[in-house]
Amino acid sequence: MANSPEMRASDADRDRVAAILREHTAQGRITMDEFNERLEQLYKSRTYGELAKLTVDLPDVDLRNQPATVSQSPARRTGLHPGLRAAWGAWASASGINWVIWLIVSITSEHLIYPWPLWVMGPWGVILLISTVFGSPPPDKSKKKKKNK
Numbered sequence: 839m840a841n842s843p844e845m846r847a848s849d850a851d852r853d854r855v856a857a858i859l860r861e862h863t864a865q866g867r868i869t870m871d872e873f874n875e876r877l878e879q880l881y882k883s884r885t886y887g888e889l890a891k892l893t894v895d896l897p898d899v900d901l902r903n904q905p906a907t908v909s910q911s912p913a914r915r916t917g918l919h920p921g922l923r924a925a926w927g928a929w930a931s932a933s934g935i936n937w938v939i940w941l942i943v944s945i946t947s948e949h950l951i952y953p954w955p956l957w958v959m960g961p962w963g964v965i966l967l968i969s970t971v972f973g974s975p976p977p978d979k980s981k982k983k984k985k986n987k
Contacts, residue, residue: 843887861899933959
């Protein structure tokens, strides 16, 4: 059954039109001001006819054939859990700060003192390493989206 202009549009329909508007903005067909105006009107729209008015002056865009332009960070490609990435970042920051303090104390005392930062970073690093190797994988966002539908 074809969608008549009077039929109510869903959130998914509005999201599709928003993606089309983003693509036309990226291609330079509409300015950011026009995009923002159309986007504001988009989320006020209730029917297919109102949605169609937003893209009537734009050529059709097949979003399925658009190249993927989003690059993932190395941590995301490796599948490291976001909490674990944050823990490794905290470990690296704390270790770096401790080594700087150790270096300053060693320089000001005019001789090298015992490398105590090893006791800070060692056990913590071992625990993180074990968690990284044997920990659970990150949550699958695609499964979560399917459950919400």
